[in-house]
Amino acid sequence: MEQHIESHIIQSSDDEFIINVGPQHPSTHGVLHLQLKLDGEKIVDLRPFLGYIHRGIEKMSESLTYKQFIYLTSRMDYLSAHINNQACCLVIEKGLQTEVPERAKVIRTLMAELTRLASHQLWWGSTGLDMGAVSPFFYAFREREMILEIFEETCGSRLTMNYCVPGGVMNDIHPDFVRKVKQLIKQFRENIHEYDELLTGNPIFQSRTQGIGYLSKEDAIALSCSGPVARASGISCDVRKKNPYDAYDRVSFDEIIATEGDCFARYRVRLEEMKQSMNIIEQLIDNIPTGEYRTKIKGIIKLPVGEYYQRVETARGELGVYLVSDGSNKPYRIKFRTPNFSNLGALKPMSLGGKIGDLVAIMASLDLIIPDIDR
Amino acid sequence: MDVIQKQFDDFPGEVYQDKSGHSSIIITQIDRFANWARSNSLWPLIFGTSCCAIEMMSAASAKYDWSRFGFEVARASPRQADLIIVAGTITLKMAPVLKRLYDQMPEPKYVIAMGACNITGGPFMLHSYSVVNGIDKIVPVDVYIPGCPPRPEALLHGMIKLQEKIKNTKAYVIEKPKK
Amino acid sequence: MSQPVEEAIKKIFPELTLTSWAQFPAIEISRDSLLSACEKLTTHPDLRFDMLVCLTAVDRTPRLEVLYHLRSTTHGHELIVKTELDESQLEIPSVVSFWKAAELFELEVYDMFGITFTGHSDLRRLFMPDDWDGYPLRKSYKASEVADNYLKSHQLLIN
Amino acid sequence: MGITSLLVLFLSGLGFAALAIGLNKILSYSRPNPIKAEPYECGVQTHGTTWVQFNVGYYLFSLVFLIFDVEIVFMYPWAVVFKQVGLVALIEIIFFIAILFFGLLYAYKKKALTWM
Numbered sequence: 096m097e098q099h100i101e102s103h104i105i106q107s108s109d110d111e112f113i114i115n116v117g118p119q120h121p122s123t124h125g126v127l128h129l130q131l132k133l134d135g136e137k138i139v140d141l142r143p144f145l146g147y148i149h150r151g152i153e154k155m156s157e158s159l160t161y162k163q164f165i166y167l168t169s170r171m172d173y174l175s176a177h178i179n180n181q182a183c184c185l186v187i188e189k190g191l192q193t194e195v196p197e198r199a200k201v202i203r204t205l206m207a208e209l210t211r212l213a214s215h216q217l218w219w220g221s222t223g224l225d226m227g228a229v230s231p232f233f234y235a236f237r238e239r240e241m242i243l244e245i246f247e248e249t250c251g252s253r254l255t256m257n258y259c260v261p262g263g264v265m266n267d268i269h270p271d272f273v274r275k276v277k278q279l280i281k282q283f284r285e286n287i288h289e290y291d292e293l294l295t296g297n298p299i300f301q302s303r304t305q306g307i308g309y310l311s312k313e314d315a316i317a318l319s320c321s322g323p324v325a326r327a328s329g330i331s332c333d334v335r336k337k338n339p340y341d342a343y344d345r346v347s348f349d350e351i352i353a354t355e356g357d358c359f360a361r362y363r364v365r366l367e368e369m370k371q372s373m374n375i376i377e378q379l380i381d382n383i384p385t386g387e388y389r390t391k392i393k394g395i396i397k398l399p400v401g402e403y404y405q406r407v408e409t410a411r412g413e414l415g416v417y418l419v420s421d422g423s424n425k426p427y428r429i430k431f432r433t434p435n436f437s438n439l440g441a442l443k444p445m446s447l448g449g450k451i452g453d454l455v456a457i458m459a460s461l462d463l464i465i466p467d468i469d470r
Numbered sequence: 471m472d473v474i475q476k477q478f479d480d481f482p483g484e485v486y487q488d489k490s491g492h493s494s495i496i497i498t499q500i501d502r503f504a505n506w507a508r509s510n511s512l513w514p515l516i517f518g519t520s521c522c523a524i525e526m527m528s529a530a531s532a533k534y535d536w537s538r539f540g541f542e543v544a545r546a547s548p549r550q551a552d553l554i555i556v557a558g559t560i561t562l563k564m565a566p567v568l569k570r571l572y573d574q575m576p577e578p579k580y581v582i583a584m585g586a587c588n589i590t591g592g593p594f595m596l597h598s599y600s601v602v603n604g605i606d607k608i609v610p611v612d613v614y615i616p617g618c619p620p621r622p623e624a625l626l627h628g629m630i631k632l633q634e635k636i637k638n639t640k641a642y643v644i645e646k647p648k649k
Numbered sequence: 650m651s652q653p654v655e656e657a658i659k660k661i662f663p664e665l666t667l668t669s670w671a672q673f674p675a676i677e678i679s680r681d682s683l684l685s686a687c688e689k690l691t692t693h694p695d696l697r698f699d700m701l702v703c704l705t706a707v708d709r710t711p712r713l714e715v716l717y718h719l720r721s722t723t724h725g726h727e728l729i730v731k732t733e734l735d736e737s738q739l740e741i742p743s744v745v746s747f748w749k750a751a752e753l754f755e756l757e758v759y760d761m762f763g764i765t766f767t768g769h770s771d772l773r774r775l776f777m778p779d780d781w782d783g784y785p786l787r788k789s790y791k792a793s794e795v796a797d798n799y800l801k802s803h804q805l806l807i808n
Numbered sequence: 809m810g811i812t813s814l815l816v817l818f819l820s821g822l823g824f825a826a827l828a829i830g831l832n833k834i835l836s837y838s839r840p841n842p843i844k845a846e847p848y849e850c851g852v853q854t855h856g857t858t859w860v861q862f863n864v865g866y867y868l869f870s871l872v873f874l875i876f877d878v879e880i881v882f883m884y885p886w887a888v889v890f891k892q893v894g895l896v897a898l899i900e901i902i903f904f905i906a907i908l909f910f911g912l913l914y915a916y917k918k919k920a921l922t923w924m
Contacts, residue, residue, distance in 0.1 A: 113856040115855070126567075147519070148564065149777070150600060167594075316699050318749050436753065437753070439753065500835075565803075574843060597792055603796060607808070
């Protein structure tokens, strides 16, 4: 018996057509299942069906110790894996009131900004791919592979780095980490104009994204969007500015806010954010404080009874970690307020009334990571 | 007319040419010839569920470049794919979808289980209630690639192993399809 | 910056005791007066909580706590609203009319805890398959070898 | 071109076609299974019927395309003998295109060309 998803949309009038932009679809960047009700090419109704990559990370964290559950979060939003781990380590450090050495804070911030760069580059490549331009995909991976090489040298793995540890970072940075990051920044500053020439200036790309998928400021607030999606609609919600953590209080960068709220605004916000990330890296790379890279936390981590909260700015928005502890060595309850889950809610008001081709452009501009939605 | 044998290292047959190099004779077996063609043009299905898909994209990008081995044509529909790289965790809700996609692929079809999640459930093996511990319970798997996520070279290594596996199977098995 | 949110809450909800959750002020509202409280929370000029950052639940075995994390983008302050539910009667009015984000958040809490939100237009299981029984995030739910017999019952095994 | 060579030509053409299809039938796998026969829609079952009344925009667009496609077909023979027929045929073709151009203007004014 095939597991049948009975259609919650009733095919009312006979000229409406139900189609699944289903779990296996090139434009959903993962296993998001959208059921569309179409009138010709116009989308009349849209319903997301989730859970195709729901692994129950929150339930699993309840049976794992504090040191173990951190590294599950890098499988949630795998493009900002380091930032997810950083959030969990910050929550645990807040609970234990341990003081993280300065060197660890700067290294963590550097790695977070490099992760944001790599994530935006991959987003830029796949946005071009979604709209039919294949060459941006190869341009995007040129600098991204350099960043992954830097990650691999220091942390041992490319994507799910598991570099953060409660109390600091797992080991010190590689001797020629500074040289390689400077070389990367120099090369990427020279090549960033190619990003504009390939996509931003392209009239086809502009006509596909300007004025498409409009999200008003009130809608973005009502749907609690965050990250570039909200900043493109005029909301200033950058966690690195609002409540800075680690080394963000000592760097100066400006928060990119656009007001048009359409796909092109989200595209421009992310491109500018890449430049801001490079500014942050340049400010930090030359004066990494010396000293310990981590404070040793002996024995089993046991957080005192109570609730703890920490929010960070991942590449897609605000990740909030709510941790309820009952004093044992395992968290009693963990809730991850992930940015993609609420940004997904914005998909429906943006794409109703538009065409299917525009839905693909809107999903590319939303930059969704599906395991972040399903957890 | 005496004939000299020309050497092609990758070509699955003997090639004989006369002095002037015009007329040439090729002696080969259908099996070797078909497997040589099939293994060098494996079209993967676009099927990435989570983190392993990003490493698959890195393998498809310029640095690791799996088009050197003939894989770069990634098809969106199973009807045109002959290889499904299961990249990412398969949960219980995704299992019927994977089985359906596998059934809808034309023969001859091959499966690569990429990543620890597909081999044994990976990091989600013990405490998760919704992860399939190993996709070989659902679909017959040809090559397993461990890693979380495996490096692009590991993926390429796995695919080359699959090519070798194809090269020494019988290309045409004319037998009754078992019900 | 407007005066801190604590004074505003004391002024508008004099009868409620102000506690704290993590680093945010928290108030406890019973289930029946939830909608009227939300009305005040969103419209009162001193509060104007227009953003529902997160909606989740914590299973404290005999009772369930539903948490609403609210934020005001104009004033910049945040508040946690707690509602206690008895395990036998898991019903709570839906707040979709105040914050559109609640539509997806409530589906998740329904799927994971079994709390039905009355007034929600299309309550369904979001993450688990439609024919799944049991609510995974409840403490009583054991993640045993559920996976294998699910596969067996849906004829997905190949051996 | 005797009748025999014509026959040989025809038979060998037929033979090649039969060979291509025949070999394919013999050598190809054929393992039908019920799920393989079902339509593919992103890995899940299709919903609702596909026999729906389509939007009229599709029909108009294809009709306008058909007219101008046939027009080009008529221009091919003229293009081949363009040199020999000289000026007179050129005027005739211009007249022929002018008529269809007015058709295009009419379709444009009636908004048949703008996508819905």
